[in-house]
Amino acid sequence: MTAKVTAGQAGDDPAVPTVTELLAHRARDSPEREFLRFGEWSWSFAEIDDWTSRLAHRLIEVDGVQPGDRVAIMLPNVVHWPVVWLAALKAGAIAVPINSSYQRADLAFVLRDSGARVVFTDADRSDLIASVVAGEDIRVVDVADDGAEPFPATPPAVPIDGGALANLQYTSGTTGFPKACMLTHDYWVRLGWICASATGLGPEDVLLTAQPFSYMDPQWNTALALTVGAPLVVLPRFSASTFMADVRRHRATFFYVLGSMPTLLFKQPPTPEDRDNDLRLVFCSGIPVGLHARLEERWGAPWREIYGMTESGIDLFSPFADAGAVGSGSLGRPVPTKQVRVVDPDGAEVPDGEAGELVIAGTPMMNGYWNRPEDTARVLRDGWLHTGDVVIRHSDDGIRLVGRIKDMVRRGGENVASVEVEAALERDDLVVSAAVVAEPDETLGEEVKAFVQLAAGVPSCRATAERIVERAGKELARFKVPRYIEFVAEFPRTPSERVSKPALKARAAADPGVTYDLGTRRGFVSVDLVRDVAVLTLRRPEKLNALDVATRLRLAAVIRELGTGERVRGIVLTGEGRAFSAGMDLQSTPSSGAEMREAFASFHDITRAILETRVPVVAAVNGLAVGGASELTLCCDARIGTPATEYFQPENGRGITISNASSVLLRRLVGNHAMRVVLGSPRVPADEALRIGLLDEIVEPGALIGRAVDIVIEWTPEGNTTALHLALLRPRAEDVEAAFAREDLAAAQAWESGLLTAGIEGFLSTDRASKEEAST
Known part of the structure; x- marks a missing residue:
């Protein structure tokens, strides 16, 4: 068996049909050459061949494993993982990889679904597994003492061919419980063979992987190492901050990364040692288009896209000689053993340039889903695997990914591909990673929401959210721009390092963070969700938040x-x-009686809206509450202020008619102080406002919103009668409407007499004089 597979051999049948024979050949041809390296420890091909043979005998003779039985492996990235895998295959068994972070429910499902007879694990997980398998005929083996030593180092006489099942490889389970792909020896051998042909790797190379071994990537890396006779370095886990240092330390020449890993790597601070490495080539799935050339420049090696699924192995790739693929967004072209089509929902092929589902035929390919004939029939139709990926085929530069059929946002009749929006967001230096999901919307059906992980030191505030969305908006169509932004410290991920969106949405529902609603900024009103409480912010600081009619x-x-x-x-x-707030925008005052009536009606409408809610409304008064501000706070059920809070109702002193809330609500709150507040027009500082009842509480500025949200939470326990009590405690609707009528009459009289216009002009003149005096 040659150590190098040439580019022209990708479509040929592999020279060796099974994974176990691959190992046997290497042990004969290169017994002392390094095969596996974990940390500072390494094992040769011969050592692993002997160890796996002894363990295979133990499985057969002690555990009673027969061909076709399932052997589960629940371990982190330690050498025992590939050893147990290869030993199980030598015994004719089928390996069942289990995510080492699974808890009871996930673990119980996989063990029950697979029908595993033996589970290999370590001390950290043995108690969990023992509790799950209690009372069942399942053996649990601690790899610290696997019992293999007394057995012979020759492989057991178990006939195995390329069509024999090697794995029940459970998918990541991003929707519902995971499904197990039935993968044969030929699947793994052919995958290693095709990758060897695509890369041209040989015995002089060093492969490196950091994904969990329970996921398929380290397993096909193992098959690749066996095919080319090169060592495989396995890191305990992926860490963006240390990954490239490990690449240098181990003198790796090849690795594969996927999902967010390239972005996370690139966003690490550059170092002078970045290009001080032995890298020759990198395979990647999901290379950010805008970063592709910069990735290559920074680390001095070609990065090429490779596309595949657990169900099908490798399907598309861009050759390393194809410099035109850099930054093109192309997934590449089919490998020689695969055929691809792009089809519409009815299965008809779509023309180049139009979006459709990618379907694939050829080898390698799973045999189907274990115990799931209906799911198998749904995705494998007439020999074609329906990937669920939406792509566009271009005759000149291959196939480009648009998004997942189930990972689209349907916004007002427009389809928005999450992956496109995520890519635009992640091109921003402020953003480490992003995940886009659909948010239900009564008007549009769905809205675009983005969960965003920020770079170190970037504040998670509205200004940051607006900046990110503004930048993304320069690259995206208007309907694709996220309306909602929620910042997260990190993302829940699948074993393949992809964001688990179901887990993300479940986490957000159970423990909601601050969600910035950027779609409601029109009229200078923004809406953010904090612990299921809506925070409405009036945003117009250059005009003291003055409210025009539209606002x-x-x-x-x-x-x-x-x-x-x-x-x-x-x-x-x-x-x-x-x-x-400063209430009415006096820079754009009414110019007619009709406009005057509209202005007053709009203030009435706010009062009605607040008093008619079925939920508590709390005012968080962050500074000067002048004019309309005090009107709004009086409508609210509680008022929380800071030491800087100051109430000021200057209308009477300026000859301007007051608003309805003062006439109806103020006396209820502050009693005999109402006359002085309205007719005397004093400035009422925070401590005085607290004393007379305008404020219910004073807190420090940084605690203002949190305390207001706390009040709402306190007043709305589960199964509460808050809505009923609000209706009883608030002023009667007829009292409010009577106040509206009196105010409208007074406003009309003031308008007709010219007093209202004069009062506004007097205010503006005083304001101008104050500014001129301040400037001199």
């Missing part, structure tokens, strides 16, 4: 939408900048 209407509509209690537990109103 007031928007605010009322948002309060009504959220006030039903179906989406949030309560509402917090706050401001940004120097003040909570």
Whole structure:
């Protein structure tokens, strides 16, 4: 058997049909050559061949394993993992890899579904496994003492051919329970053969892997190492901060990374040692288009896209000689043993340039899903594997991925591919990684939400969210730009280092973080979700958050939408900048009686909206509450302020008619202080506001929103009657409507007499004079 497979041999049948014969050949041809390296320890081909033969005998003679029995492996990345795998195959058994981080439910499912007779594990997991298999006829073997030593180092006489099952390889289980792909010896051998042909690797190379061995990548890396006679370095886990240092230390010439791994690697701080490595080539799945050339430049080796699935092994790749593939976004072209088509939902092939599902035929290919004939029939139809990936085929540069059929956001009739939005977000230096999901929306059906992991030192605030979305918006169509942004410290991931979106959404539902709603910024009203509480922020600091009519209407509509209690537990109103609000935007005052009436009606509408909610509404007053600000806070069920909070109602002193909330609500809150507050127009500082009842509590600025949210949480326990009590505690609707009518009449009289216009002009003149005096 030659140590090198040439590029022209990819379509040939492998020289050796089984994984176990591959190992036997290497042990005969190169017995002392290094095969496996874990940390500072290494084993030769002959040592692994002997060890696996002895362990295979133990499986047969002690554990009673017969051909076709299942042997489970639940271990981290230690040498015993590939040893048990190869030993099980020598015994004619079928290996069942189990994620070493599985807990009771996942573990019980895989053991029950596979029908495993033996489980190999370590001391850290033995108690868990013992509790799961209690009362069942399943042997548990601790690899610290595998009992193989007394047995002969010659392989057992078990006939095995290429069509024999080698693995029940469970998929990552991103939707529901995982399914087990039935993979043969020929699958693994052919996978190693094709990769050897594509890379041109030989005995002088050093392969390196960091993914969990329970996932397929380290296993096909093992088959590749056996095919080319090169050592395989196995790291305990993937760590972006230490990975390239390990590549240098082990003098690796080849590795494979996928998913977010390239982005995580690139976003590590550059070092002078980056190009001080022995890398010759890198295989990767999911190379960020915008980073592709920069990845190659930084580490000085060609990175090429390879596409495949557990079900099919390797399907597409870009040759290392194809420099045109760099940054093209192409998944490559089919390997010689595969045929591909791009089809519509009815199975008809679509023209080049149109999106469709990628379907694949050829070898290697799974035999189907274990115990799942219906699932097998769904994805394997007439010899074609339906991948679920949406792609576009171009005659000149191969196939490009658009997204997953089930990983799309259907926004108002437009299809948004999550992968496209994620790529745009991840090109931002502020972003380490992103995951895009669909958020239900009553109007559009679904909205685009992005979970974002930020680079070190970047603040997780609204300004950052806006900056990220603004940048992405320069690359994406408007309907693809995320409306919602939620920052996360890290992502739950599958064994293949892909983000587990079901786990991510479940985590967000159980422990929601701050969600920035960037779609509601119109009219200077933003909505963020904090622990299921909507935080509405008035954003116009250059005008003290002054509200024009459009903003007031928007605010009322948002309060009504959220006030039903179906989406949030309560509402917090706050401001940004120097003040909570300044009510009417006096820079754009009414120019007619109709506009005046519209202005007052819009303020009435906010009051109605707040008082009609079925959830608590809390004002978080961050500074000067002047004019309309005090009106809004009076409508709320509680007012939390900071030491900087100051109430000021200057209307009467300026000849401007007051708003409805003061006339109806203020006296209820502050009693005999109401006359002084309205008619005297004093500035009421925080401590005085607390004393007379305008504020319920004073906290430090950094605690303001959190305390307001806490109040809502406290007032809305499970099974509560909050809505009923709010209706009883708030002022009667007829009292409020009577106040509206009195105010409208007074406003009309003030308008007709010119007093209202004069009052506004007097305010503006005083304001201009103050600014001129300050400037001199």
